[in-house]
Amino acid sequence: xxEVEQDPGPLSVPEGAIVSLNCTYSNSAFQYFMWYRQYxxxxxxxxxxxxxxxNKEDGRFTAQVDxxxxxxxxxxxDSQPSDSATYLCAMxxxxxxxxxxxxxxxxxxxx
Amino acid sequence: xxxxxQKPSRDICQRGTSLTIQCQVDSQVTMMFWYRQQxxxxxxxxxxxxxxxxxxxxxxxxxxxxxxxxxxxxFSTLTVSNMSPEDSSIYLCSVDWGSxxxxxxxxxxxxx
Numbered sequence: 424x425x426e427v428e429q430d431p432g433p434l435s436v437p438e439g440a441i442v443s444l445n446c447t448y449s450n451s452a453f454q455y456f457m458w459y460r461q462y463x464x465x466x467x468x469x470x471x472x473x474x475x476x477x478n479k480e481d482g483r484f485t486a487q488v489d490x491x492x493x494x495x496x497x498x499x500x501d502s503q504p505s506d507s508a509t510y511l512c513a514m515x516x517x518x519x520x521x522x523x524x525x526x527x528x529x530x531x532x533x534x
Numbered sequence: 535x536x537x538x539x540q541k542p543s544r545d546i547c548q549r550g551t552s553l554t555i556q557c558q559v560d561s562q563v564t565m566m567f568w569y570r571q572q573x574x575x576x577x578x579x580x581x582x583x584x585x586x587x588x589x590x591x592x593x594x595x596x597x598x599x600x601x602x603x604x605x606x607x608x609f610s611t612l613t614v615s616n617m618s619p620e621d622s623s624i625y626l627c628s629v630d631w632g633s634x635x636x637x638x639x640x641x642x643x644x645x646x
Contacts, residue, residue: 431574457634464543466626466637467577511577519630524577 426450429512429525438534442499446512446525449493453514453523456488458497461509461527470510471497474518502532536561536631540638547617547645554613555641557627562607564630568600571624571640580625583610617645 429446436442444458455474459467471486473479473495479486485498495514499506512525537560547553557566568580580600581591589602603611614621622645628637 425576427576459634464639464642466538466540466628466639467635468637469634472634513577519632519635522579522635526574526576 424449427512427514427523427525430528431526433529433531435531435533436502438502438504438532440502440532442497442502442506442530442532444497444499444510444512444528444530446495446514447493448495448514448523450514450516450523451490451493452516455515455518456486456495457513457522458484458486459511459513459524461511463508467511502530504532504534507531535633536563536629536636538627538629538636538638540627540641542641543639544642545644547643549618549645551617552613552615553617553641553643554611555625555627556611557609557638559608559629564607566604566610567628567630567635568602568610568612569626569628569637571626577626580612614643617643619645621645 427448457472458470460470461467473486476488476490483500487496509527509529511527513522515522539558566583569577580595581589583589583602583604585604601613624640626640628635
């Protein structure tokens with residue numbers, strides 16, 4: 424079993440749809456949870472960061488962490504074609520140390 | 535956030551040869567990280583490079599295959615040595631910039 428599991432997709436949605444991206448993990452010691460966005464031929468860029476359980480909202484993006492289920496989610500509201508990218512989850516026990524990444528979900532938002 | 539310039543952006547290399555990838559950061563950083571990103575797989579940490587000391591390699595990666603230099607606090611190189619088609623991948627450098635990692639744009643390597 425991989426330490427971090429993420430459905431690679433691809434996921435295709437129409438513009439304006441709500442997108443749900445998810446990761447599961449096996450290590451209960453993870454405390455820091457991050458979502459990165461990676462456009463084609465670019466490096467990943469940090470999108471959202473959450474500590475422990477709970478929700479965090481930033482504009483159209485909401486990150487959720489359910490530590491009891493070892494499950495994290497990223498929701499994108501009113502999705503735009505510019506959101507088309509690969510989204511990677513990442514997590515660690517200590518902040519920014521020994522991060523474990525998911526394989527990434529490729530998202531396409533169609534106009 | 536820090537800005538990282540990584541080059542080359544892509545290359546096609548013959549098996550048995552070596553390629554050196556360079557990363558230049560616009561700010562001084564203590565640690566730089568080198569990752570490999572293979573299609574459909576997680577970002578995998580190759581090694582951590584500290585200025586003034588030997589790089590620390592992750593399990594499955596060795597210095598003879600992936601020598602790293604870190605001559606100062608803004609620059610690092612990763613060499614992929616004696617390449618085989620299995621080394622075809624995207625290689626990324628990154629730095630810890632306090633609020634998450636900042637990544638270079640990656641080097642897409644194809645070994646033929």
